[in-house]
Amino acid sequence: MIREAVNKEHNIDTKVSAVDLVTETDQAVEKLIFSRLLGLYPAHASIGEESTAGGARCVLTDTPTWIVDPIDGTTNFVHRYPNSCVSIGLAIGKQPAVGVVYNPLLDELFTATRGGGAFLNGAPISVSRCDALRNALLISEFGSDRKEEYMNIKFANMRAVINDAHGLRCVGSAALNLCAIAAGRADAYFEFGIHCWDVAAGALVLSEAGGVVSNLPPNGDDASQHFAAENCLDRYDMMRRQVLGASTVQLAREIAALIKPIEYTPD
Numbered sequence: 375m376i377r378e379a380v381n382k383e384h385n386i387d388t389k390v391s392a393v394d395l396v397t398e399t400d401q402a403v404e405k406l407i408f409s410r411l412l413g414l415y416p417a418h419a420s421i422g423e424e425s426t427a428g429g430a431r432c433v434l435t436d437t438p439t440w441i442v443d444p445i446d447g448t449t450n451f452v453h454r455y456p457n458s459c460v461s462i463g464l465a466i467g468k469q470p471a472v473g474v475v476y477n478p479l480l481d482e483l484f485t486a487t488r489g490g491g492a493f494l495n496g497a498p499i500s501v502s503r504c505d506a507l508r509n510a511l512l513i514s515e516f517g518s519d520r521k522e523e524y525m526n527i528k529f530a531n532m533r534a535v536i537n538d539a540h541g542l543r544c545v546g547s548a549a550l551n552l553c554a555i556a557a558g559r560a561d562a563y564f565e566f567g568i569h570c571w572d573v574a575a576g577a578l579v580l581s582e583a584g585g586v587v588s589n590l591p592p593n594g595d596d597a598s599q600h601f602a603a604e605n606c607l608d609r610y611d612m613m614r615r616q617v618l619g620a621s622t623v624q625l626a627r628e629i630a631a632l633i634k635p636i637e638y639t640p641d
C-alpha cells in the first residue's frame with residue numbers, strides 16, 4: 375500500500391504542529407494492520423499513532439499490546455525521500471516481545487523476538503561494537519516540535535557530540551534509525567520527543583542485535599552509573615518519549631555524559 379501510494383498525490387493534514395504530518399495512507403495502513411491483528415488476537419490491546427491522534431487513549435498496561443506506527447517517517451513519505459517504514463511492536467508486561475520494521479521502498483524487513491536474535495530479510499544482524507565517539511557515526515533528529523527552548527537543547531546536544539564523531543545524520547525515521555544501529559550501519563542514535571509507536575519495534579531489534587537501548591539519566595545524574603548494566607532494555611521506559619540507542623555501553627555512556635535530556639510529558 376505504501377509503495378503504491380508514494381508517487382501519488384497525498385492528502386496532507388497536520389496534527390500537533392504544522393510540521394507533524396499525516397496522510398490518508400497513514401490512516402488506511404493503521405486501520406488494515408489493527409483489523410488483521412485484533413481479528414487474530416481479540417483479547418490483545420492496541421496503541422496506534424493515528425488512533426491516538428484520533429482521540430484513543432495511549433495507555434500501556436501488562437496486557438499484550440500491539441504498538442503500531444503505520445508510516446514512521448511520514449515527512450519522508452510525503453517528500454518521496456525513500457526512508458519510511460511500517461513499525462509493529464508487541465509488548466507483553468510492558469516489555470518489548472516482538473518487533474517488525476519494514477521499509478517497503480527498499481524492501482528491507484527487520485525482525486526480532488525477545489531472546490531470539492535480530493534479522494534483516496531473514497539473515498542475522500549485529501551491531502558494530504564501536505565503543506568510542508571518535509570512531510562513531512551518529513544519528514539524531516529534530517522531531518516535529520519547534521518549541522524554541524527545546525530546539526535550543528536539540529541543537530546544543532548535536533553541537534556537543536559532533537566535534538569528535540565521524541558524522542551526524544538526520545534521516546527522519548526513529549524505527550529505521552534503531553534498525554540502522556542494529557545492522558551496524560551507524561553506531562548511536564538519540565532523540566527526545568518521540569513516542570512509543572516510533573520505538574517499540576526498533577528498540578527490540580537493536581537490543582537483540584547486541585546493542586544498548588536506554589532512557590537518559592535525569593539531568594545531573596552520573597551517566598556511568600546509569601549504564602552499569604549490560605542489558606538496559608529491561609529498564610527502558612518507552613512511554614518517556616526519549617531514546618538513546620548505541621552499539622555498546624561505553625559509547626552510550628560517552629554520549630549520555632555530553633547531552634542534556636528533555637523531559638517531555640510521557641505518552
Ligand code: LIP
Binds near residue numbers: 516517568
Ligand atoms: C517521526 C519519527 C522521526 C521523528 C519525528 C516523528 P512519524 O515519526 O520517526 O524520527 O523525528 O518526530 O516522530 O511522525 O513519521 O511517524
